[in-house]
Amino acid sequence: MSSQHPPPKEKPVHILVVGAGAIGCFYASRLHHKILTILRQPSKNIYVSLVCRSNYSIVARSGVQMKTRTFGDYTFTPAAAYPSIPAAASSSSAPKDGWDYIFVTTKALPDIVDDAAEIEPLVRKGPDGKSCIVLIQNGVGVEEPHRKRFPNNPLVSVVTIVSAEQISQGVVRQNRWTRTSLGPYSDGLGGRTAEGKELARRGQACTDDVVDLLTRYGGIRDAESYDEIGMQQVRWHKVCINAANNPSSVLSGGRGSANMVMDPDLRLHLKGCMEEVFEAAEHVLGEPFPAKLAKPERILTSTERNTDGRPSMLVDWIHGRPMELEVILGNPVRIARERGYEMKRLQTLYALLKSAQKMRKESTEQDAKRQNGAKL
Ligand SMILES: NC(=O)c1ccc[n+]([C@@H]2O[C@H](COP(=O)([O-])OP(=O)(O)OC[C@H]3O[C@@H](n4cnc5c(N)ncnc54)[C@H](OP(=O)(O)O)[C@@H]3O)[C@@H](O)[C@H]2O)c1
Structure with missing residues (x-):
């Protein structure tokens, strides 16, 4: 039809x-x-x-x-x-x-x-x-x-x-x-x-x-x-890209995805994050990702072409909006930990970015209070 x-x-x-x-x-x-x-x-x-x-x-x-x-x-x-x-x-x-x-x-x-x-x-x-x-x-x-x-x-x-x-x-x-x-x-x-x-x-x-x-x-x-497990694998695989690129683009000073993968040290870091998600997902879901889902090296190579791509967390950070930190970093770290797997790289990104967000919120609130005080 x-x-x-x-x-x-x-x-x-x-x-x-x-x-x-x-x-x-x-x-x-x-x-x-x-x-x-x-x-x-x-x-x-x-x-x-x-x-x-x-x-x-x-x-x-x-x-x-x-x-x-x-x-x-x-x-x-x-x-x-x-x-x-x-x-x-x-x-x-x-x-x-x-x-x-x-x-x-x-x-x-x-x-x-x-x-x-x-x-x-x-x-x-x-x-x-x-x-x-x-x-x-x-x-x-x-x-x-x-x-x-x-x-x-x-x-x-x-x-x-x-x-x-x-x-x-x-x-x-x-x-x-x-x-x-x-x-x-x-x-x-x-x-x-x-x-x-x-x-x-x-x-x-x-x-x-x-x-x-x-x-x-x-x-x-x-x-x-x-099916349900297949769908969770797709979710974890997308997190593999998001959890590596999104926080790193903010913490690296605002670099886009393609720009980051061309930097040898950042590329190594991104690959390490992606490999960690691959291992965590296997612990959580009981089986490795199917072969049709791209491996870290292939994801990095295809990211090289995405020259105008800016991760959504970077866009949210630039506009002072809350970032999807918990579902992209906090939840994977906690869910993997419950299954006995410690995500050391993601945990570090999570702690740093969560703190940066908190400090910025506090300083914005203090600025607003000062400005209101000056007006009174
Ligand atoms: N955009 C993409 O290309 C893309 C790609 C893949 C995945 N995603 C995911 O898709 C999800 C949605 O993203 P998005 O880009 O569509 O975000 P978005 O453009 O910011 O849209 C979210 C909308 O939800 C509204 N909203 C929030 N709370 C509401 C409430 N309580 N009642 C009514 N409306 C409410 C917001 O209103 P206000 O404008 O008033 O805040 C906004 O219009 C996110 O999880 C994102 O990561 C997005």
């Missing part, structure tokens, strides 16, 4: 995307189909709504302007835009039977905000656990707080390597094509009890459904479905 013209879904599918930034708008806009004005419903029966924050008024007024390398430029008008999670939860336009899928596409900052607690009013729980939570975030260990809070709901874990950014409020640019990897999450190891196995089975069914939505209805060619 042509991916251009899939038939409308028999039953309506209600998707709520929490976090209308680069990633949220990119995936939401691919799943959304134009509203048919006569029937007042989306042509494919897929309703995609957005929970915004600072960009709410512009998105509510004029939608999201998408500038994509792959699909061209277009305006995405969601089924509904909400200014906050409580507003979405209490809205009369929310689906009566709850959202089928809740995509979480905020930055993963568990040291600042508990995403699972935040989205709780949106999640239909109960024995049938109707709402499936889809996490499109970097790092490892992002699923566990959701699993604890929503023990019966299926979880889909997603890793994306799209490169996208919100260049101004309500304007999102996709710079590079994406590969999207999806898999279920029960307990991180594929379900060790009968209940866990059942959750993994339901998560796998949701995973396959979201892959179908993305590929046939969203035109995203390389969305791939994994």
Whole structure:
């Protein structure tokens, strides 16, 4: 069947995307189909709504302007835009039977905000656990707080390597094509009890459904479905790149990824970090990475070509925003330690960068106090 013209879904599918930034708008806009004005419903029966924050008024007024390398430029008008999670939860336009899928596409900052607690009013729980939570975030260990809070709901874990950014409020640019990897999450190891196995089975069914939505209805060619262990391997493998490049670019004085790998001492350091993640992942998941996942030397060689790439942590550091330190460094170190493996290099990066962030926050707060005092 042509991916251009899939038939409308028999039953309506209600998707709520929490976090209308680069990633949220990119995936939401691919799943959304134009509203048919006569029937007042989306042509494919897929309703995609957005929970915004600072960009709410512009998105509510004029939608999201998408500038994509792959699909061209277009305006995405969601089924509904909400200014906050409580507003979405209490809205009369929310689906009566709850959202089928809740995509979480905020930055993963568990040291600042508990995403699972935040989205709780949106999640239909109960024995049938109707709402499936889809996490499109970097790092490892992002699923566990959701699993604890929503023990019966299926979880889909997603890793994306799209490169996208919100260049101004309500304007999102996709710079590079994406590969999207999806898999279920029960307990991180594929379900060790009968209940866990059942959750993994339901998560796998949701995973396959979201892959179908993305590929046939969203035109995203390389969305791939994994089993639970396979998906965790993809997550740890992405951490291998993120945990090496992201903190090192900040701590090396603001160097881009390609620039770092051309420096012999930094290259050695990055390779050491990547090898450490390879070993840790084997301890945690019980098996080595499959051969198809690139080894450190190959990752370093391909990074040489990424001359305009600036790791997201560096961009966040430059703008004084919180960095995704816990999910990219803290969680891997802690999870590996629980399995008896000490990640010495990552632990060092984690301690240094966490301290740098704390010191900078304190000094910014002191400056603000001084300025306020001067004004009084
Ligand atoms: N961008 C990429 O190319 C890329 C690639 C791979 C993976 N990722 C990962 O994908 C995740 C999302 O990244 P991103 O680049 O899309 O970040 P982003 O552009 O900063 O988007 C996050 C959005 O979430 C919103 N938000 C945060 N808390 C919210 C809340 N409580 N209610 C409503 N909205 C809320 C933010 O609003 P405000 O603007 O008001 O803060 C922002 O619009 C991260 O884990 C990132 O590492 C990103």
